[in-house]
Amino acid sequence: MTVLDMRDIRKVYRSGDIDIVALDHATVQVDHGEIVALLGPSGSGKTTLLSIAGGLLTPTEGTVVVGGHDISEYNAKQLTEFRRENVGFVFQSVNLVPFLTAEENLLVVDELGGNKGGKAAKGRARSLLEELGLGHRVKNLPGQLSGGERQRVAIGRALFNNPKLVLFDEPTSALDTKIGEQVMELIRTEMKARDTAAIIVTHDTRMTHYADRTVHIVDGRLDAGTVTA
Amino acid sequence: MNLPLLELRRQPSRFIVATVVLSFLATLLMFLGGLLDGLYLGSTGAIRAQQADVIVYSESARDSFLRSRITSEQRAQVEAAEGVEEVGGIGFVLLGAQVPGETDIANVAVAGYETPPKGVPAPPPDGQGIADTRLEDAGASTGDVILVGPQQTPIEIIGFVDDTSYLQQSSVWVNLPTWRAVQNANRPDSTVSDDIVQALVVSGTGDLVTSIDTATAGATSTLTKDDAVLALPGVKQQGDTFNQIIYSTLVVVLAVVGLFFSLLTLERLGLYGVLKAIGASTRRLFAGVVLQAVIVAVVAFVIGSLLAIGAAAALPAAVPLQLTPARFLSTFIGLVVAAVLGSAVSLRKVTKVDPASAIGNAS
Ligand SMILES: Nc1ncnc2c1ncn2[C@@H]1O[C@H](COP(=O)(O)OP(=O)(O)O)[C@@H](O)[C@H]1O
Ligand SMILES: [Mg+2]
Helix, strand or coil, X not given: CEEEEEEEEEEEEEECCEEEEEEEEEEEEEECCCEEEEECCCCCCHHHHHHHHCCCCCCCEEEEEECCEECCCXXXXXXXXXXXXXXEEECCCCCCCCCCCHXXXXXXXXXXXXXXXXXXXXXXXXXXXXXXXXXCCCCCCHHHCCHHHHHHHHHHHHXXXXXXXEEEECCCCCCCHHHHHHHHHHHHHHHXXXXXXEEEEECCHXXXXXXXXXXXXXXXXXXXXXXXX | CCHHHHHHHHCCHHHHHHHHHHHHHHHHHHHHHXXXXXXXXXXHHHHHCCCCCXXXXXXXXXXXXXXXXXXXXXXXXXXXXXXXXXXEEEEEEEEEEECXXXXXXXXXXXXXXXXXXXXXXXXXXXXXXXXXXXXHHCCCCCCCEEEECCCCXXXXXXXXXXXXXXXXXXXXXEEHHHHHHHHHXXXXXXXXXXXXXXXEEEEECCCHHXXXXXXXXXXXXXXXXXXXXXHCCCHHHHHHHHHHHHHHHHHHHHHHHHHXXXXXXXXXXXXXXXXXXXXXXXXXXXXXXXXXXXXXXXXXXXXXXXXXXXXXXXXXXCCCCXXXXXXXXXXXXXXXXXXXXXXXXXXXXXXXXXXXXXXXXXC
């Protein structure tokens, strides 16, 4: 079953008088539980592709279907709700809420959905953090955590709503190699345990073996994808 | 869990400056309002206490008691006017008074009356008076004989009544003959004969203003009690002046809230981008800003109230500061409305945050 189906995506940024074509006829499918690495040099359009897949940007042309929702024509309000309920994001930079504990940073997702963060949600946040090796860190603020620990909290937040698709934008580029590999290992374990599909953007070829398949992107164009695992 | 409340609790230092500034502005608002109320209440007590619908002046008096004279023929016309049920004469004379045992001269308004104002008993016998509690504050007690005016006319104080002062002077309520005697002895340039009063306090039904002025063929000028209060010298001017200052202060509150919360929003643009990316609506984020502004305003109101109450207790009694529940309420409403409007300045900034900005800085 296909979780993400992007067809003939074109994305043009207008910057002053110049049009920048960030994606050109990009087509990609990701299956249920599949982990895809998106590999390409800086400026090749990786972040743009990820943003469109997650409903952060709308494509100039083409169709995007995520978990059965065709989001190509969604307005901003529909996209907000779509993101809240259907996708998880892990960004490159630190982006936890600084005044919330690790546990509360997971519960934010619940609160944004208008829920009151009851006992069940709390229990889920705790067991998720324990699974991520942060059982002793639930009450710590982001400022008290290491870079790797913070990224693991961010993974917990992305998984909290049980999304079908999680999007990682260079999740290890701010971490040193050893910690980065641990985080990649953890991502793989968590995705496989939940049968959750993922796209992991990277420009580091050493990270691609954690994925089932690698798609290369150069100047906004994709290749078919090579199976790596 | 509530994000804006948790931020206030966990990072209160971010909000201290705004809270302190708004607390002082709240104190200032209550101080100004309290002074206005004190001046208003102290000027108008004797008229507000009248149990009447309208007050009838002579036409030439331009709504001033001291200039007004009503003759017994005019009074008969008023009594015969349509809707009139009860008519009483009234007259004031403003004088200094010696209170036994006090060196300072107290200011009094000797007030002759027939219809008792609220809290005042029926007119006492000649030479006796019921004084406003202001005179008690000035050292008088029941049984004292005060000496009024240059001729030192004696009046025996037989009781006190609250909130009946007249133009910041303590009223001394006496019968009409005693008032005339005091007036004629101490103001030889404007004596009144036995059938004259300054004005009439009238109660009844229907449009008394029109029916009375028609019945006297324009010899009288009738005002409703509320208009008579405003017609007292200085009352309207004081109100306008103070209210202008109060509104200007509220504009400053608005500016402080607007500036402070737009700076705070500016600092939080990155966080808002992330929250929008994971599914926060603009509405929810903006509601958080408004909630924080309102809470800061409420805290400032509480601190400001305590400061104002403390200051009022520390001030000498001569300062006419009166903190009324109505003033607290109106200040509270003013602060909260200013907080909501002030934080609305940030709406545009919050709306413009692009959820894609959370991810955009990756490369
Ligand atoms: N908001 C934008 N406005 C204009 N150009 C942009 C914008 N975002 C990205 N681009 C351009 O689009 C191209 C692809 O960018 P991006 O998707 O961020 O690449 P990557 O993530 O692979 O580094 C680059 O040339 C970049 O300069
Ligand atoms: Mg990028």
